[in-house]
Amino acid sequence: MLPALSPVQEEFLYFIWQFQYASTATLTTTDGEVIEVHHPGFRNHNAGPDFLNARLRIGGVEWVGTVEAHVKTSDWLLHRHQGDRAYDNVILHIVWQHDRPVPRPDGTYLPTLELAPITPGTLLTKYQALTQGTDAIPCAGQFRMVKPLRQTAMLDTALMQRLERKADHVKFVYDHSGQDWEETAYRLLATYLGAKVNAEPMEQLARVLPVRLLHKHRNSLIQLEALLFGIAGLIPIEADTNDDYTVVLRREYQFLAAKYGLADKQLPVHIWKWGKLRPAGFPTMRLAQLARLVQEHGSLFSVLIGSSDTPTLLKALQVMPSAYWQTHYRFGKAANKVSSSLGEAAAEGLLVNTAAPLLATYAKHKDAPDLLDRAIAILEQLPPEDNRITRLWDEIGLHVRTAFDSQAAIELYNEFCTPKRCLNCQIGMALVRE
Structure with a gap:
């Protein structure tokens, strides 16, 4: 009994062809010509035919070229291979179901091998058990x-x-960072601190506020915070919050924004998300931690790649923000207990x-x-x-x-x-x- 012509993916055809799992010793084309497989070819994971450098004898003639696989023969036309010169060297078309001949540009027909009639039923059953199940992990039961x-x-x-x-x-x-490893490390670190919710605005902030500008103010944590919170658009206006810290931060940012021409680079406040976040993950806390990381480590790049000792790396990253952010999660709202360190x-x-x-x-x-070994060692x-x-x-x-x-x-x-x-x-x- 022939295997049912139920839907399969092309990867199943690649699998059968690569490992030669057809259930007959003699392969023939749909026109009855005998196929001898000297080498099935090498799987091509880039554009172009699916197998390269195949060596076949078809109808007594030796061929060296490429092999293409489709679920149906007509997919050749559907995918417009007939007008693509990259497919001129195809010597065999392997298909699950042969539904029509495919002509070459010279009028001859492409040799075709239909796999459905010669595929072992047990192989198909096992494949379908994996790919047509409902488990999140297809092989869960096995x-x-x-x-x-x-x-x-x-x-x-x-x-x-x-x-x-x-x-x-x-x-x-x-x-996109001027091929600067320090800038790259800073942008990656900032994006990670934003987590999934605020990764995009953190990445935008790092793009418009380069780390080299922050390095100019490493000796002043309040200025680092002013730059970060100011560009983020998070410093409250005077009518909203007027505690001592915010007053100083606002004044520092106004000075630095004028000095460096930052006014038009400020992000809109609405891009920051606060919902479904624990307070320790609020954008304000992450920016305060980023400011401290920049202040404490002259080179974030060196910190991240400079040591093979994981405990040392962890200790270097677990920074405590400035005093204000040890008692606040947001501007103007003191909290009894704040989890402020990274x-x-x-x-x-x-x-x-x-x-x-x-x-x-x-x-x-x-x-x-x-x-690379060190990167793997960190994960281990x-x-x-x-x-x-x-x-x-x-x-x-x-x-x-x-x-x-x-x-x-x-x-x-x-x-x-x-x-x-x-x-x-x-x-x-x-x-x-x-």
Whole structure:
């Protein structure tokens, strides 16, 4: 009985072709020509045909070229490959369902291999069990069947992919910061302090208020705060708050704004969000902490990448803001008890999400593998993140013990499980193959 022509993704076709899982010793085209596979080709993850440098014998003729895969033969026309010269060297079209011949520009027809009739039913069943289930993690019910060594190998792959992806973002910030590592570190740190809710306004603030300007006033914390709160648009007008600190801050900002021509760079106050935030995460607290970090550390970049000792790094980041922000969460409103320092959990998150990617990017820039090793070591020395995703993994038997594990688990979930790219995952591949 033939496998049902139920929907499959192209990745299933790649999987069958790459590992030659068709259930017949003799492959034939839809025109009846015998196909001998000397090499299926190398998977192409960039633009163009799906497999490169394939070596085939079709109908007794040797061919070297590319192989393209589609769910239906007509997808060739739907994707407009007929007018793309990059596909002129395709020697075989592999499809799940052959619904029409595809002509080449010279009028001949593209050799086509239909996989649905020759795919083992058990293979299709296992694949569909993963991709058509409703579990947040497709392999949840089978995860414990996979050998721990294979699980670990996939976590290593996911972690390196996550670092590479984050490094691409750091490189983007670096290129848009005048290729200045100090400015890059400052922008990344500011954005992280904004968390998800205020990451965008913090990133905007760091763009319009460069760290080199802040460095000119490192000897005066009140001036650093005046610059940060002033550009943020958060200093209250005189009619709203007139305590001693705010009066001084307002006066300092007016002077500095005039000196540096900052008036037109001030952000609108409405872009800052306060709802659903704990007071310790208010924009005012984060800016006060940022001011103290800039004052205490001449080079934020050196702090973030300069030490392989994680406890030392954590201690350097857990700063206490100025006296006013030890008794206030917002301007003019004193609180009985204020959690004002950058806490250990926030410092750990900063290392995971800022220092490690920054180190990985700098390692690539300098071609220094030891710096990449240091980035990984930071993650291995920090406790795991505790969130919805890590708890899902824990429930099915993946014990997340370090930040290395949690970052890998998050990447695996977001980039493989959620889009159901199971056959790009060593765990999913093992479950289908075995």
